[in-house]
Amino acid sequence: MFRFLNLTLNGLTNGMIYAAVALALVMIWRATRIVNFAQGGMLMFTTFIAWDLAQVHHANYWVALVVAVVAGILIGGVAERVLVRPVENGPPLNAVIVTLGLLIFLQALAGMIWGNSQAHSYPPAFRFIGYKVGDRTLRFSPNDLFIVLSVLVVVIALYVLFQRTSLGLQMRATAFNPEVAGLLGVRVGRLLTLGWALAAGLGALVGVLVAGTSSGYVTPVGPFDALLIYGFTAAVIGGLDSPGGAVVGGVVLGLILSYADSYISNFIQTMYALVVLIAVLMIRPKGIFSRTSERRV
Amino acid sequence: MSALLEVQDVTVRFGGLTALDNVSADITDGEVVGIIGPNGAGKTTLFNVICGFNRPDTGTLRWQGNALQRHQPRQLAGLGIARTLQGLGLFPHLSVLENVMVGATKHARAWIGSALLALPRGDRDEQQLRKRALEVLSELDVADIADRLPGQLPYGVQKRVALARALVADPKLLLLDEPASGLSNDEMRELADLLRVLKKDVSVLLVEHHMDLVMDVCDRIVVLDFGRVIAAGTPAEVRDDPRVLEAYLGEEVTDADG
Numbered sequence: 001m002f003r004f005l006n007l008t009l010n011g012l013t014n015g016m017i018y019a020a021v022a023l024a025l026v027m028i029w030r031a032t033r034i035v036n037f038a039q040g041g042m043l044m045f046t047t048f049i050a051w052d053l054a055q056v057h058h059a060n061y062w063v064a065l066v067v068a069v070v071a072g073i074l075i076g077g078v079a080e081r082v083l084v085r086p087v088e089n090g091p092p093l094n095a096v097i098v099t100l101g102l103l104i105f106l107q108a109l110a111g112m113i114w115g116n117s118q119a120h121s122y123p124p125a126f127r128f129i130g131y132k133v134g135d136r137t138l139r140f141s142p143n144d145l146f147i148v149l150s151v152l153v154v155v156i157a158l159y160v161l162f163q164r165t166s167l168g169l170q171m172r173a174t175a176f177n178p179e180v181a182g183l184l185g186v187r188v189g190r191l192l193t194l195g196w197a198l199a200a201g202l203g204a205l206v207g208v209l210v211a212g213t214s215s216g217y218v219t220p221v222g223p224f225d226a227l228l229i230y231g232f233t234a235a236v237i238g239g240l241d242s243p244g245g246a247v248v249g250g251v252v253l254g255l256i257l258s259y260a261d262s263y264i265s266n267f268i269q270t271m272y273a274l275v276v277l278i279a280v281l282m283i284r285p286k287g288i289f290s291r292t293s294e295r296r297v
Numbered sequence: 298m299s300a301l302l303e304v305q306d307v308t309v310r311f312g313g314l315t316a317l318d319n320v321s322a323d324i325t326d327g328e329v330v331g332i333i334g335p336n337g338a339g340k341t342t343l344f345n346v347i348c349g350f351n352r353p354d355t356g357t358l359r360w361q362g363n364a365l366q367r368h369q370p371r372q373l374a375g376l377g378i379a380r381t382l383q384g385l386g387l388f389p390h391l392s393v394l395e396n397v398m399v400g401a402t403k404h405a406r407a408w409i410g411s412a413l414l415a416l417p418r419g420d421r422d423e424q425q426l427r428k429r430a431l432e433v434l435s436e437l438d439v440a441d442i443a444d445r446l447p448g449q450l451p452y453g454v455q456k457r458v459a460l461a462r463a464l465v466a467d468p469k470l471l472l473l474d475e476p477a478s479g480l481s482n483d484e485m486r487e488l489a490d491l492l493r494v495l496k497k498d499v500s501v502l503l504v505e506h507h508m509d510l511v512m513d514v515c516d517r518i519v520v521l522d523f524g525r526v527i528a529a530g531t532p533a534e535v536r537d538d539p540r541v542l543e544a545y546l547g548e549e550v551t552d553a554d555g
Contacts, residue, residue, distance in 0.1 A: 166422055169391070169395055169398055170399060172388070173399040176388045177388060179370075179386075180382065180386040181399065182371035183373060183380065183382075184379075184399055184400045184402065184462065185371075185375060185466060188371065
Protein backbone atom coordinates (compact mmCIF):
# COMPACT_ATOMS: atom_id res chain seq x y z
CA MET A 1 0.00 0.00 0.00
CA PHE A 2 2.83 2.35 0.85
CA ARG A 3 4.46 1.43 -2.42
CA PHE A 4 1.25 2.19 -4.28
CA LEU A 5 1.03 5.57 -2.55
CA ASN A 6 4.59 6.35 -3.53
CA LEU A 7 4.02 5.32 -7.12
CA THR A 8 0.89 7.47 -7.24
CA LEU A 9 2.71 10.52 -5.88
CA ASN A 10 5.60 9.97 -8.26
CA GLY A 11 3.20 9.49 -11.15
CA LEU A 12 1.38 12.67 -10.20
CA THR A 13 4.58 14.73 -10.18
CA ASN A 14 5.72 13.38 -13.54
CA GLY A 15 2.17 13.64 -14.82
CA MET A 16 2.07 17.36 -14.09
CA ILE A 17 5.22 17.78 -16.14
CA TYR A 18 3.75 15.80 -19.03
CA ALA A 19 0.57 17.81 -18.63
CA ALA A 20 2.50 21.07 -19.02
CA VAL A 21 4.32 19.84 -22.13
CA ALA A 22 1.01 18.56 -23.52
CA LEU A 23 -0.60 21.92 -22.79
CA ALA A 24 2.17 23.70 -24.68
CA LEU A 25 1.66 21.36 -27.66
CA VAL A 26 -2.11 21.83 -27.52
CA MET A 27 -1.83 25.61 -27.43
CA ILE A 28 0.31 25.57 -30.55
CA TRP A 29 -1.95 23.01 -32.21
CA ARG A 30 -5.00 25.15 -31.51
CA ALA A 31 -3.31 28.30 -32.73
CA THR A 32 -1.75 27.00 -35.92
CA ARG A 33 -2.80 23.34 -36.43
CA ILE A 34 0.83 22.33 -36.21
CA VAL A 35 2.39 19.75 -33.92
CA ASN A 36 5.48 21.53 -32.69
CA PHE A 37 8.22 18.92 -32.90
CA ALA A 38 10.68 21.59 -31.83
CA GLN A 39 9.00 21.89 -28.41
CA GLY A 40 11.61 19.65 -26.79
CA GLY A 41 14.45 21.49 -28.50
CA MET A 42 13.09 24.90 -27.54
CA LEU A 43 12.79 24.00 -23.87
CA MET A 44 16.20 22.29 -23.96
CA PHE A 45 17.73 25.50 -25.25
CA THR A 46 16.09 27.75 -22.68
CA THR A 47 17.08 25.31 -19.93
CA PHE A 48 20.67 25.58 -21.11
CA ILE A 49 20.40 29.36 -20.85
CA ALA A 50 19.16 28.96 -17.27
CA TRP A 51 21.89 26.41 -16.56
CA ASP A 52 24.53 28.77 -17.88
CA LEU A 53 23.25 31.53 -15.61
CA ALA A 54 22.79 29.38 -12.51
CA GLN A 55 25.84 27.12 -12.70
CA VAL A 56 28.42 29.09 -14.67
CA HIS A 57 27.55 32.61 -13.58
CA HIS A 58 26.14 31.60 -10.19
CA ALA A 59 22.91 33.47 -10.64
CA ASN A 60 20.02 32.97 -8.27
CA TYR A 61 17.71 30.01 -9.10
CA TRP A 62 14.70 32.26 -9.56
CA VAL A 63 16.54 34.75 -11.74
CA ALA A 64 17.65 31.89 -14.00
CA LEU A 65 14.09 30.54 -14.11
CA VAL A 66 12.61 33.89 -15.07
CA VAL A 67 15.25 34.49 -17.73
CA ALA A 68 14.57 31.03 -19.19
CA VAL A 69 10.82 31.69 -19.38
CA VAL A 70 11.34 35.10 -20.98
CA ALA A 71 13.80 33.57 -23.46
CA GLY A 72 11.21 30.86 -24.20
CA ILE A 73 8.53 33.46 -24.88
CA LEU A 74 10.87 35.29 -27.26
CA ILE A 75 12.02 32.13 -29.06
CA GLY A 76 8.41 30.95 -29.42
CA GLY A 77 7.18 34.28 -30.76
CA VAL A 78 10.07 34.69 -33.18
CA ALA A 79 9.79 31.06 -34.34
CA GLU A 80 6.13 31.56 -35.21
CA ARG A 81 6.61 34.91 -36.88
CA VAL A 82 9.73 34.09 -38.86
CA LEU A 83 9.73 30.32 -39.46
CA VAL A 84 6.17 29.06 -39.13
CA ARG A 85 4.17 31.93 -40.64
CA PRO A 86 5.42 31.33 -44.20
CA VAL A 87 4.38 27.65 -44.12
CA GLU A 88 1.22 28.03 -42.07
CA ASN A 89 -1.19 27.86 -44.98
CA GLY A 90 0.80 25.32 -46.96
CA PRO A 91 0.64 21.52 -46.79
CA PRO A 92 0.97 20.20 -43.21
CA LEU A 93 4.17 18.37 -44.07
CA ASN A 94 5.97 21.68 -44.68
CA ALA A 95 5.27 22.79 -41.13
CA VAL A 96 6.36 19.42 -39.77
CA ILE A 97 9.67 19.72 -41.58
CA VAL A 98 10.17 23.30 -40.42
CA THR A 99 9.64 22.36 -36.76
CA LEU A 100 11.89 19.31 -37.14
CA GLY A 101 14.49 21.56 -38.73
CA LEU A 102 14.23 24.00 -35.84
CA LEU A 103 14.68 21.08 -33.40
CA ILE A 104 17.86 19.92 -35.13
CA PHE A 105 19.13 23.48 -35.40
CA LEU A 106 18.61 24.17 -31.70
CA GLN A 107 20.23 20.85 -30.73
CA ALA A 108 23.23 21.61 -32.91
CA LEU A 109 23.51 25.18 -31.64
CA ALA A 110 23.32 24.05 -28.02
CA GLY A 111 26.00 21.44 -28.75
CA MET A 112 28.27 24.09 -30.26
CA ILE A 113 27.84 26.46 -27.32
CA TRP A 114 27.68 24.13 -24.35
CA GLY A 115 29.12 20.85 -25.66
CA ASN A 116 27.50 17.59 -26.63
CA SER A 117 29.34 15.07 -24.51
CA GLN A 118 28.67 16.15 -21.00
CA ALA A 119 25.48 15.83 -18.98
CA HIS A 120 25.17 18.96 -16.86
CA SER A 121 23.43 18.78 -13.52
CA TYR A 122 20.93 21.43 -12.57
CA PRO A 123 20.13 22.60 -9.04
CA PRO A 124 16.63 21.87 -7.69
CA ALA A 125 14.45 24.69 -6.42
CA PHE A 126 13.94 22.93 -3.10
CA ARG A 127 15.20 19.80 -1.33
CA PHE A 128 14.53 16.60 -3.11
CA ILE A 129 14.61 14.39 -0.07
CA GLY A 130 11.08 13.12 0.40
CA TYR A 131 8.69 14.08 3.15
CA LYS A 132 8.71 11.68 6.13
CA VAL A 133 5.60 9.84 7.28
CA GLY A 134 6.49 8.27 10.64
CA ASP A 135 9.79 6.53 9.99
CA ARG A 136 9.21 6.08 6.27
CA THR A 137 10.20 8.42 3.49
CA LEU A 138 7.71 9.31 0.79
CA ARG A 139 8.79 9.55 -2.81
CA PHE A 140 7.45 13.08 -2.75
CA SER A 141 9.78 15.93 -1.86
CA PRO A 142 9.36 19.67 -1.39
CA ASN A 143 10.80 20.00 -4.89
CA ASP A 144 8.09 17.69 -6.25
CA LEU A 145 5.46 19.74 -4.46
CA PHE A 146 6.95 22.84 -6.06
CA ILE A 147 6.66 21.19 -9.51
CA VAL A 148 3.05 20.18 -8.97
CA LEU A 149 2.07 23.60 -7.63
CA SER A 150 3.84 25.62 -10.30
CA VAL A 151 2.23 23.66 -13.12
CA LEU A 152 -1.11 23.93 -11.33
CA VAL A 153 -0.76 27.71 -11.05
CA VAL A 154 0.10 28.01 -14.74
CA VAL A 155 -2.82 25.77 -15.71
CA ILE A 156 -5.24 27.87 -13.68
CA ALA A 157 -3.81 31.09 -15.09
CA LEU A 158 -4.23 29.77 -18.63
CA TYR A 159 -7.76 28.64 -17.83
CA VAL A 160 -8.61 32.15 -16.65
CA LEU A 161 -6.99 33.60 -19.74
CA PHE A 162 -8.92 31.35 -22.12
CA GLN A 163 -12.29 31.40 -20.39
CA ARG A 164 -12.51 34.74 -18.64
CA THR A 165 -10.84 37.33 -20.85
CA SER A 166 -11.75 38.74 -24.22
CA LEU A 167 -8.23 37.95 -25.39
CA GLY A 168 -8.79 34.29 -24.53
CA LEU A 169 -12.15 34.40 -26.27
CA GLN A 170 -10.45 35.69 -29.40
CA MET A 171 -7.87 32.93 -29.13
CA ARG A 172 -10.59 30.28 -28.86
CA ALA A 173 -12.50 31.78 -31.78
CA THR A 174 -9.33 31.88 -33.86
CA ALA A 175 -8.62 28.24 -33.00
CA PHE A 176 -12.02 27.23 -34.39
CA ASN A 177 -12.04 29.37 -37.51
CA PRO A 178 -9.26 31.88 -38.21
CA GLU A 179 -10.85 33.20 -41.43
CA VAL A 180 -14.13 34.14 -39.77
CA ALA A 181 -12.33 35.52 -36.73
CA GLY A 182 -10.26 37.72 -39.03
CA LEU A 183 -13.38 39.01 -40.78
CA LEU A 184 -14.75 39.99 -37.38
CA GLY A 185 -11.72 42.12 -36.67
CA VAL A 186 -9.70 39.70 -34.55
CA ARG A 187 -5.99 40.29 -35.21
CA VAL A 188 -5.35 36.67 -36.01
CA GLY A 189 -1.63 36.95 -36.76
CA ARG A 190 -0.89 38.49 -33.39
CA LEU A 191 -2.81 35.80 -31.57
CA LEU A 192 -0.90 33.05 -33.36
CA THR A 193 2.39 34.63 -32.32
CA LEU A 194 1.07 35.00 -28.79
CA GLY A 195 -0.03 31.35 -28.72
CA TRP A 196 3.44 30.17 -29.71
CA ALA A 197 5.11 32.58 -27.29
CA LEU A 198 2.98 31.43 -24.35
CA ALA A 199 3.48 27.77 -25.23
CA ALA A 200 7.25 28.20 -25.46
CA GLY A 201 7.30 30.12 -22.19
CA LEU A 202 5.41 27.28 -20.53
CA GLY A 203 7.87 24.84 -22.12
CA ALA A 204 10.78 26.81 -20.69
CA LEU A 205 9.31 26.52 -17.21
CA VAL A 206 8.93 22.77 -17.67
CA GLY A 207 12.55 22.45 -18.85
CA VAL A 208 13.91 24.08 -15.71
CA LEU A 209 11.57 22.04 -13.49
CA VAL A 210 12.58 18.77 -15.11
CA ALA A 211 16.28 19.56 -15.09
CA GLY A 212 16.04 20.21 -11.35
CA THR A 213 14.55 16.82 -10.46
CA SER A 214 16.70 14.15 -8.86
CA SER A 215 17.10 12.29 -12.15
CA GLY A 216 17.31 15.41 -14.30
CA TYR A 217 20.25 16.75 -16.24
CA VAL A 218 20.84 19.01 -19.21
CA THR A 219 22.20 17.81 -22.55
CA PRO A 220 21.45 18.93 -26.10
CA VAL A 221 20.00 15.53 -27.07
CA GLY A 222 18.35 13.11 -24.68
CA PRO A 223 15.93 13.66 -21.81
CA PHE A 224 14.03 16.50 -23.42
CA ASP A 225 13.26 14.42 -26.51
CA ALA A 226 11.55 11.77 -24.38
CA LEU A 227 9.58 14.61 -22.80
CA LEU A 228 8.14 15.46 -26.22
CA ILE A 229 6.94 11.86 -26.64
CA TYR A 230 5.28 11.88 -23.22
CA GLY A 231 3.79 15.32 -23.78
CA PHE A 232 2.49 14.36 -27.20
CA THR A 233 0.96 11.16 -25.85
CA ALA A 234 -0.72 13.12 -23.07
CA ALA A 235 -2.03 15.64 -25.58
CA VAL A 236 -3.42 12.84 -27.77
CA ILE A 237 -5.11 11.22 -24.77
CA GLY A 238 -6.83 14.56 -24.24
CA GLY A 239 -7.69 14.94 -27.90
CA LEU A 240 -4.94 17.38 -29.01
CA ASP A 241 -7.50 20.16 -29.11
CA SER A 242 -8.50 20.44 -25.48
CA PRO A 243 -6.34 22.20 -22.87
CA GLY A 244 -8.28 20.53 -20.06
CA GLY A 245 -7.90 17.17 -21.77
CA ALA A 246 -4.15 17.71 -22.09
CA VAL A 247 -3.82 18.25 -18.34
CA VAL A 248 -5.89 15.19 -17.47
CA GLY A 249 -4.05 13.21 -20.16
CA GLY A 250 -0.72 14.22 -18.63
CA VAL A 251 -1.67 13.08 -15.15
CA VAL A 252 -3.20 9.84 -16.46
CA LEU A 253 -0.05 9.09 -18.44
CA GLY A 254 2.17 9.96 -15.47
CA LEU A 255 0.27 7.47 -13.30
CA ILE A 256 0.26 4.72 -15.96
CA LEU A 257 4.00 5.07 -16.52
CA SER A 258 4.72 5.14 -12.80
CA TYR A 259 2.72 1.95 -12.13
CA ALA A 260 3.98 0.13 -15.24
CA ASP A 261 7.53 1.12 -14.42
CA SER A 262 7.35 -0.48 -11.02
CA TYR A 263 4.89 -3.35 -11.44
CA ILE A 264 6.07 -4.52 -14.89
CA SER A 265 9.59 -3.41 -15.74
CA ASN A 266 11.53 -0.18 -15.63
CA PHE A 267 13.62 -0.73 -18.76
CA ILE A 268 11.13 0.35 -21.33
CA GLN A 269 9.37 3.43 -20.03
CA THR A 270 9.20 5.20 -23.38
CA MET A 271 7.60 2.10 -24.88
CA TYR A 272 4.70 2.19 -22.41
CA ALA A 273 3.99 5.72 -23.57
CA LEU A 274 4.01 4.58 -27.19
CA VAL A 275 1.69 1.67 -26.33
CA VAL A 276 -0.71 4.12 -24.69
CA LEU A 277 -0.41 6.43 -27.69
CA ILE A 278 -1.23 3.65 -30.17
CA ALA A 279 -4.05 2.33 -28.00
CA VAL A 280 -5.69 5.76 -27.76
CA LEU A 281 -5.31 6.38 -31.47
CA MET A 282 -6.90 2.99 -32.23
CA ILE A 283 -9.78 3.17 -29.79
CA ARG A 284 -10.54 6.87 -29.49
CA PRO A 285 -8.52 8.72 -32.11
CA LYS A 286 -10.03 12.04 -31.15
CA GLY A 287 -9.13 11.60 -27.51
CA ILE A 288 -11.03 10.60 -24.43
CA PHE A 289 -12.75 13.95 -24.13
CA SER A 290 -13.57 14.47 -27.78
CA ARG A 291 -16.80 16.01 -28.93
CA THR A 292 -16.32 14.37 -32.29
CA SER A 293 -19.78 14.70 -33.71
CA GLU A 294 -19.78 18.47 -33.71
CA ARG A 295 -16.52 19.16 -35.46
CA ARG A 296 -15.92 19.46 -39.13
CA VAL A 297 -12.38 20.36 -40.01
CA MET B 298 -24.97 63.31 -49.51
CA SER B 299 -21.68 61.74 -50.50
CA ALA B 300 -21.45 58.03 -50.96
CA LEU B 301 -20.31 55.75 -48.16
CA LEU B 302 -19.02 53.14 -50.57
CA GLU B 303 -18.46 53.70 -54.25
CA VAL B 304 -17.64 51.03 -56.78
CA GLN B 305 -16.40 52.66 -60.00
CA ASP B 306 -16.00 50.86 -63.31
CA VAL B 307 -14.82 47.64 -61.75
CA THR B 308 -13.81 44.82 -64.06
CA VAL B 309 -12.81 41.38 -62.83
CA ARG B 310 -11.65 38.62 -65.14
CA PHE B 311 -11.05 35.01 -64.23
CA GLY B 312 -8.96 33.73 -67.12
CA GLY B 313 -11.09 34.26 -70.19
CA LEU B 314 -14.28 34.84 -68.23
CA THR B 315 -15.28 38.40 -67.46
CA ALA B 316 -17.09 38.10 -64.14
CA LEU B 317 -17.63 41.83 -63.76
CA ASP B 318 -17.58 44.23 -66.67
CA ASN B 319 -17.31 47.94 -65.85
CA VAL B 320 -19.61 47.69 -62.87
CA SER B 321 -20.41 50.81 -60.89
CA ALA B 322 -22.57 51.05 -57.80
CA ASP B 323 -22.71 53.07 -54.63
CA ILE B 324 -24.43 53.24 -51.30
CA THR B 325 -24.96 56.23 -49.02
CA ASP B 326 -25.68 56.53 -45.32
CA GLY B 327 -28.92 54.99 -44.14
CA GLU B 328 -29.64 53.24 -47.42
CA VAL B 329 -30.55 49.64 -48.10
CA VAL B 330 -29.21 48.62 -51.50
CA GLY B 331 -29.90 45.26 -53.07
CA ILE B 332 -27.79 43.50 -55.66
CA ILE B 333 -29.81 41.05 -57.69
CA GLY B 334 -29.38 39.06 -60.85
CA PRO B 335 -29.60 35.53 -62.17
CA ASN B 336 -27.09 32.89 -61.11
CA GLY B 337 -23.65 33.63 -62.46
CA ALA B 338 -24.44 37.31 -62.95
CA GLY B 339 -21.47 38.35 -60.81
CA LYS B 340 -23.21 39.21 -57.54
CA THR B 341 -20.88 37.16 -55.41
CA THR B 342 -17.84 38.44 -57.28
CA LEU B 343 -18.92 42.02 -56.62
CA PHE B 344 -19.37 41.14 -52.97
CA ASN B 345 -15.95 39.55 -52.85
CA VAL B 346 -14.36 42.59 -54.47
CA ILE B 347 -15.87 44.80 -51.79
CA CYS B 348 -14.59 42.43 -49.11
CA GLY B 349 -11.12 42.25 -50.59
CA PHE B 350 -11.28 38.55 -51.47
CA ASN B 351 -11.01 39.38 -55.18
CA ARG B 352 -9.00 42.21 -56.70
CA PRO B 353 -10.49 44.26 -59.52
CA ASP B 354 -8.41 44.19 -62.71
CA THR B 355 -9.48 47.74 -63.41
CA GLY B 356 -11.66 50.23 -61.59
CA THR B 357 -11.60 51.60 -58.08
CA LEU B 358 -13.34 51.27 -54.76
CA ARG B 359 -13.85 54.27 -52.55
CA TRP B 360 -14.76 54.07 -48.89
CA GLN B 361 -15.96 57.39 -47.46
CA GLY B 362 -14.23 59.16 -50.32
CA ASN B 363 -10.86 57.42 -49.91
CA ALA B 364 -9.64 54.88 -52.41
CA LEU B 365 -9.35 51.35 -51.06
CA GLN B 366 -6.21 49.81 -52.42
CA ARG B 367 -5.37 46.16 -51.93
CA HIS B 368 -7.46 45.96 -48.80
CA GLN B 369 -7.64 42.60 -47.05
CA PRO B 370 -10.74 40.91 -45.60
CA ARG B 371 -9.24 41.25 -42.14
CA GLN B 372 -9.18 45.04 -42.50
CA LEU B 373 -12.94 45.26 -43.03
CA ALA B 374 -13.83 45.40 -39.36
CA GLY B 375 -11.39 48.25 -38.82
CA LEU B 376 -12.95 50.21 -41.69
CA GLY B 377 -16.42 49.79 -40.21
CA ILE B 378 -17.68 47.14 -42.61
CA ALA B 379 -19.26 43.99 -41.23
CA ARG B 380 -20.54 41.05 -43.20
CA THR B 381 -22.48 37.90 -42.69
CA LEU B 382 -21.52 34.71 -44.47
CA GLN B 383 -23.71 32.34 -46.42
CA GLY B 384 -22.52 29.49 -44.20
CA LEU B 385 -23.01 31.70 -41.11
CA GLY B 386 -19.58 30.73 -39.77
CA LEU B 387 -20.65 30.67 -36.14
CA PHE B 388 -18.07 29.19 -33.77
CA PRO B 389 -19.58 25.84 -32.77
CA HIS B 390 -18.02 25.49 -29.32
CA LEU B 391 -18.60 29.06 -28.21
CA SER B 392 -21.90 30.09 -26.69
CA VAL B 393 -24.15 32.49 -28.56
CA LEU B 394 -23.04 35.30 -26.26
CA GLU B 395 -19.37 34.49 -26.80
CA ASN B 396 -19.90 34.33 -30.55
CA VAL B 397 -21.31 37.83 -30.47
CA MET B 398 -18.55 39.04 -28.15
CA VAL B 399 -15.91 37.97 -30.67
CA GLY B 400 -17.65 40.27 -33.15
CA ALA B 401 -17.14 43.17 -30.79
CA THR B 402 -13.41 42.70 -30.32
CA LYS B 403 -12.79 45.83 -32.32
CA HIS B 404 -14.03 47.63 -29.22
CA ALA B 405 -11.75 45.75 -26.85
CA ARG B 406 -9.05 48.29 -26.26
CA ALA B 407 -7.06 46.55 -23.57
CA TRP B 408 -3.43 45.90 -24.25
CA ILE B 409 -2.61 42.20 -24.49
CA GLY B 410 -0.59 42.37 -21.29
CA SER B 411 -3.44 43.63 -19.15
CA ALA B 412 -5.54 40.68 -20.24
CA LEU B 413 -2.68 38.28 -19.52
CA LEU B 414 -2.09 39.70 -16.08
CA ALA B 415 -5.82 40.04 -15.43
CA LEU B 416 -5.40 43.73 -14.71
CA PRO B 417 -8.55 45.74 -13.99
CA ARG B 418 -8.51 47.31 -17.42
CA GLY B 419 -8.82 43.93 -19.12
CA ASP B 420 -11.60 42.91 -16.78
CA ARG B 421 -13.55 46.11 -17.37
CA ASP B 422 -13.20 45.57 -21.10
CA GLU B 423 -14.58 42.07 -20.72
CA GLN B 424 -17.60 43.36 -18.80
CA GLN B 425 -18.31 46.02 -21.40
CA LEU B 426 -18.07 43.55 -24.26
CA ARG B 427 -20.46 41.22 -22.47
CA LYS B 428 -22.94 44.01 -21.84
CA ARG B 429 -22.75 45.29 -25.39
CA ALA B 430 -23.21 41.78 -26.83
CA LEU B 431 -26.26 41.20 -24.64
CA GLU B 432 -27.76 44.51 -25.76
CA VAL B 433 -27.50 43.57 -29.41
CA LEU B 434 -28.93 40.12 -28.72
CA SER B 435 -31.93 41.72 -27.01
CA GLU B 436 -32.39 44.12 -29.92
CA LEU B 437 -32.75 41.07 -32.13
CA ASP B 438 -35.00 39.32 -29.59
CA VAL B 439 -32.62 36.45 -28.98
CA ALA B 440 -31.15 37.40 -25.59
CA ASP B 441 -32.84 34.37 -23.99
CA ILE B 442 -30.57 31.95 -25.87
CA ALA B 443 -27.33 33.72 -24.95
CA ASP B 444 -25.88 30.72 -23.14
CA ARG B 445 -26.78 28.07 -25.71
CA LEU B 446 -24.45 26.66 -28.34
CA PRO B 447 -25.28 27.62 -31.93
CA GLY B 448 -25.68 23.98 -32.99
CA GLN B 449 -28.66 23.57 -30.67
CA LEU B 450 -30.66 26.33 -32.36
CA PRO B 451 -32.96 26.40 -35.38
CA TYR B 452 -31.43 27.82 -38.53
CA GLY B 453 -33.46 31.01 -38.47
CA VAL B 454 -32.26 31.78 -34.95
CA GLN B 455 -28.66 31.01 -35.92
CA LYS B 456 -29.01 33.57 -38.70
CA ARG B 457 -30.09 36.15 -36.14
CA VAL B 458 -27.06 35.32 -34.03
CA ALA B 459 -24.81 35.78 -37.06
CA LEU B 460 -26.50 39.10 -37.72
CA ALA B 461 -26.03 40.14 -34.09
CA ARG B 462 -22.35 39.23 -34.35
CA ALA B 463 -22.00 41.49 -37.38
CA LEU B 464 -23.96 44.34 -35.80
CA VAL B 465 -22.19 44.36 -32.47
CA ALA B 466 -19.13 45.96 -34.06
CA ASP B 467 -21.23 49.09 -34.82
CA PRO B 468 -20.44 48.94 -38.51
CA LYS B 469 -21.25 51.78 -40.88
CA LEU B 470 -21.96 49.29 -43.62
CA LEU B 471 -23.45 45.85 -43.26
CA LEU B 472 -22.95 43.36 -46.08
CA LEU B 473 -25.51 40.58 -46.11
CA ASP B 474 -24.92 37.55 -48.29
CA GLU B 475 -28.29 35.92 -49.07
CA PRO B 476 -29.89 36.84 -45.73
CA ALA B 477 -33.19 35.22 -46.65
CA SER B 478 -31.92 31.82 -47.75
CA GLY B 479 -33.27 29.01 -45.62
CA LEU B 480 -35.82 31.21 -43.87
CA SER B 481 -39.54 30.52 -43.65
CA ASN B 482 -41.99 33.13 -44.92
CA ASP B 483 -42.64 34.33 -41.39
CA GLU B 484 -38.96 34.61 -40.66
CA MET B 485 -38.47 36.51 -43.89
CA ARG B 486 -41.14 39.03 -42.89
CA GLU B 487 -39.40 39.45 -39.55
CA LEU B 488 -36.11 39.97 -41.37
CA ALA B 489 -37.68 42.66 -43.56
CA ASP B 490 -39.01 44.46 -40.47
CA LEU B 491 -35.63 44.15 -38.84
CA LEU B 492 -33.82 45.62 -41.84
CA ARG B 493 -36.17 48.60 -41.85
CA VAL B 494 -35.27 49.25 -38.20
CA LEU B 495 -31.56 48.71 -38.76
CA LYS B 496 -31.25 51.21 -41.58
CA LYS B 497 -31.57 54.01 -39.06
CA ASP B 498 -28.09 53.15 -37.80
CA VAL B 499 -26.34 51.33 -40.59
CA SER B 500 -26.32 51.13 -44.37
CA VAL B 501 -27.09 47.69 -45.70
CA LEU B 502 -25.88 46.14 -48.94
CA LEU B 503 -27.46 42.80 -49.63
CA VAL B 504 -27.09 40.13 -52.24
CA GLU B 505 -30.30 38.20 -52.51
CA HIS B 506 -32.23 35.84 -54.74
CA HIS B 507 -35.50 36.46 -53.07
CA MET B 508 -37.31 39.16 -55.05
CA ASP B 509 -40.07 39.77 -52.51
CA LEU B 510 -37.60 40.70 -49.82
CA VAL B 511 -35.49 42.85 -52.11
CA MET B 512 -38.46 44.73 -53.54
CA ASP B 513 -39.86 45.14 -50.05
CA VAL B 514 -36.90 46.57 -48.12
CA CYS B 515 -34.43 48.05 -50.61
CA ASP B 516 -34.27 51.76 -51.35
CA ARG B 517 -32.32 51.08 -54.52
CA ILE B 518 -31.55 47.99 -56.52
CA VAL B 519 -28.66 47.16 -58.82
CA VAL B 520 -29.41 44.43 -61.35
CA LEU B 521 -26.50 42.44 -62.76
CA ASP B 522 -26.55 40.11 -65.72
CA PHE B 523 -23.48 38.47 -67.25
CA GLY B 524 -21.27 40.77 -65.21
CA ARG B 525 -22.89 43.99 -66.42
CA VAL B 526 -25.19 46.41 -64.65
CA ILE B 527 -28.33 46.20 -66.75
CA ALA B 528 -30.47 48.37 -64.54
CA ALA B 529 -30.27 50.43 -61.37
CA GLY B 530 -32.83 52.44 -59.48
CA THR B 531 -35.74 52.24 -57.09
CA PRO B 532 -37.68 48.96 -56.84
CA ALA B 533 -40.48 50.47 -58.92
CA GLU B 534 -38.12 51.56 -61.68
CA VAL B 535 -36.34 48.27 -61.77
CA ARG B 536 -39.51 46.24 -61.68
CA ASP B 537 -40.77 47.83 -64.90
CA ASP B 538 -37.49 47.78 -66.76
CA PRO B 539 -37.90 45.47 -69.78
CA ARG B 540 -34.25 44.35 -69.66
CA VAL B 541 -34.71 43.22 -66.09
CA LEU B 542 -37.90 41.41 -66.90
CA GLU B 543 -36.12 39.64 -69.69
CA ALA B 544 -32.99 38.75 -67.79
CA TYR B 545 -34.35 37.91 -64.41
CA LEU B 546 -37.95 38.43 -63.58
CA GLY B 547 -39.18 36.64 -66.66
CA GLU B 548 -37.39 33.58 -65.53
CA GLU B 549 -38.85 33.96 -62.06
CA VAL B 550 -42.39 34.31 -63.30
CA THR B 551 -42.27 31.16 -65.39
CA ASP B 552 -41.30 28.99 -62.47
CA ALA B 553 -43.17 30.97 -59.83
CA ASP B 554 -45.71 28.20 -59.49
CA GLY B 555 -42.95 25.65 -58.74
